[in-house]
Structure formats: structure tokens, C-alpha cells
Amino acid sequence: MLYRHVLKASALAGLFLLLTGCLYSEPVEKETVSLRMDTPSAGWTLAPLEAWETGKAVYCLFQLTPPQGMSAQVISSVVSAMQIPASEKPKKRVVLGKTWNWSSQHDIEFPESLQGFRSQLTNEAKRVELLPPDA
Secondary structure (H helix, E strand, O other): OHHHHHHHHHHHHHHHHHHHHHHOOOOOOEEEEEEEEEEOOOOOEEEEEEEEEOOOOEEEEEEEEOOOOOOOOOOEEEEEEEEEEOOOOOEEEEEEOOOOOOOOOOOEEOOOOHHHHHHOOOOOOEEEOOEOOOO
């Protein structure tokens, strides 16, 4: 019986130490990666999807979604941003879902699919956690 109480007490003490360490840990430095691009019509949306880090760069993936229903046929702009842990590595912007054959920006990659993008990553690539946006 005493053994059971000692075991519970040590488990609670360990949990307390773990939580205390989390409360007093240094905050993660954040970095915002933003993207603005033109679309062929109004109503397109651009949202952060995921991020991957390799030995050379951090790849920030965004998903384009076409408008639902009818929309004005006028060149429009969409804007999105994601927050990731700060890194000195260059940021590469990758956009999925583009269906037109022109772009005013040459620094954005447009792979055919998410699977196609992931297949070109090396084994050392690791997924980067997206941080919640600042309030």
C-alpha cells in the first residue's frame, strides 16, 4: 500500500517538474513568411499549408483554392502568411493549386501536387511546425 502512494507521489512530482519547466522555458522566436500573388479572377484564396526544412532552405507551402461559383474575371491579388520558428536559412515559397500558365513572380515554385513536392525532398528533410499567428 505504501509503495502505491510513493509511486503516485513520484509521478505527480515528475509531472509538476515537467510543467514548471515548460512554463519557465524561453519563448520560441518566430518568423513570418508572407506571400502575395496575382490570380486570374476574384475569389481565389491562399492559405498556409505546411513547411519543410532541408540542409539548404525552408520550404513554405501555400494552397490556392479557386472561387466557388461565379466571380469577376479581373486580375486580383491574394495574400497569405505563416509563422514558423526563426531560421537563418533562405525561405522558398511553394504554391499548390495554380491552374493558369502565367506568373508575375519568378521566385515561387509551382509543383504539380503535394506528393510531387514531397517526393523531391531528401531524406534529411524534416517538417517544420507552423506556429499560431500573433493575436
